[in-house]
Amino acid sequence: MVSLTIVVAINPMASFGHRREVGPRAVARLTEAGHTVVQIDQPNIELLRRETARAVEAGADALVVVGGDGMVNLGANIVAQTPVPLGIVPSGTGNDVADGLGIPVKDTEAAIDALLGALGRPPRIIDAGRIRHGELSTWFVGVVSAGFDAIVNERANLMTRPRGRSRYIVALLRELATLRPIPYEIVADGAPWTTEALLISVANNRSLGGGMRIVPHALLDDGMLDLFVVTPMSRFAFLRVFPKVFSGRHTTLPQVSFRTVRTLTLDAPNVIAYADGERIGPLPVEISAVPGALGVLV
Numbered sequence: 001m002v003s004l005t006i007v008v009a010i011n012p013m014a015s016f017g018h019r020r021e022v023g024p025r026a027v028a029r030l031t032e033a034g035h036t037v038v039q040i041d042q043p044n045i046e047l048l049r050r051e052t053a054r055a056v057e058a059g060a061d062a063l064v065v066v067g068g069d070g071m072v073n074l075g076a077n078i079v080a081q082t083p084v085p086l087g088i089v090p091s092g093t094g095n096d097v098a099d100g101l102g103i104p105v106k107d108t109e110a111a112i113d114a115l116l117g118a119l120g121r122p123p124r125i126i127d128a129g130r131i132r133h134g135e136l137s138t139w140f141v142g143v144v145s146a147g148f149d150a151i152v153n154e155r156a157n158l159m160t161r162p163r164g165r166s167r168y169i170v171a172l173l174r175e176l177a178t179l180r181p182i183p184y185e186i187v188a189d190g191a192p193w194t195t196e197a198l199l200i201s202v203a204n205n206r207s208l209g210g211g212m213r214i215v216p217h218a219l220l221d222d223g224m225l226d227l228f229v230v231t232p233m234s235r236f237a238f239l240r241v242f243p244k245v246f247s248g249r250h251t252t253l254p255q256v257s258f259r260t261v262r263t264l265t266l267d268a269p270n271v272i273a274y275a276d277g278e279r280i281g282p283l284p285v286e287i288s289a290v291p292g293a294l295g296v297l298v
Contacts (some may be wrong), residue, residue, distance in 0.1 A: 004061035010069030019243040020093035027235035068092015085123035085295035094210040123295030140275035143208040147199035181232040187265040199230040216248035223291035
């Protein structure tokens with residue numbers, strides 16, 4: 001096998017710090033295979049992003065991220081539309097992009113085996129999404145959330161207790177108490193329309209939140225994004241519908257609709273957009289599909 005220079009960026013707080021062994025294991029396996037590994041491990045995400053970008057710019061044959069969807073987002077924002085492919089060793093609370101790519105998400109050794117097998121081969125070329133918000137532009141690979149799920153994410157990120165996944169369940173239950181429709185103004189491929197909705201997401205991948213298959217038919221390489229809308233219903237009905245999202249059995253419900261789009265402008269009052277689980281900022285945002293923007297090692 002040809003020796004490659006591989007930058008490995010490790011999130012030490014993936015899964016709230018419960019899987020710290022995954023990063024060193026990936027580095028060890030890559031080194032044992034004869035590759036030159038540049039390990040980046042910083043105490044906070046901004047330092048990690050800066051040092052990873054610097055290492056890739058210095059010369060790398062691949063960037064490998066160890067963590068969840070937030071780390072995939074970090075990697076995509078460094079290597080999208082460059083010749084450097086992205087590898088993923090999933091170890092986060094939500095590994096939806098890895099799952100959508102067919103990377104084993106519950107078996108670290110199998111995931112590293114898959115990465116080693118992909119190195120040196122042509123990467124799979126997939127789409128990415130680009131978000132324009134104010135003067136900034138941000139890439140995403142999975143899903144942009146801009147409804148109830150984003151509100152829950154915002155509340156959870158402001159909470160210090162409980163720790164772990166239960167924090168999101170507590171945040172969800174608290175937000176259910178004030179569940180109400182949100183008025184949206186949308187421009188989809190140049191066509192304006194307005195709607196009231198509980199939940200709106202724009203998907204490149206099929207799932208978010210650790211397995212919620214909001215758009216089970218989404219494809220990572222079709223050159224399109226999928227707009228997912230849930231129109232108003234009672235709290236009780238919403239509680240009955242919500243579990244169906246994990247199995248993808250919600251798609252035929254009358255309150256659920258899908259639309260494929262290339263570009264989308266989304267606006268609503270007091271809504272914070274999230275992409276790949278990472279905070280983007282308040283609406284409005286402009287979202288567009290960029291076909292073939294990212295090479296991935298799968």
